[in-house]
Amino acid sequence: MGGSTIEAKRVADALPAAIERALTGRPAAAPGPADLVADAVASRVRREAGAAGAEVGP
16 A cells, blocks of 8 residues: 555645646656646646636626
C-alpha cells in the first residue's frame, strides 16, 4: 500500500503545473497520471465556463 501513497503524492505535487498546461493548451513533454487528471479538469472548466457564458448572453 505504501507505493500507492507515494504515487498519489507525486500526482498531487504535479497537478498544479499539469492543470496550468492543460488550460493553456501546452502539451506535456512526457504525459503522466497528473496530466490525465488535468485534462479532465480543464475540459470540465471549459464546459462550465461555456455554459456560464451562455446563461449571461442576451
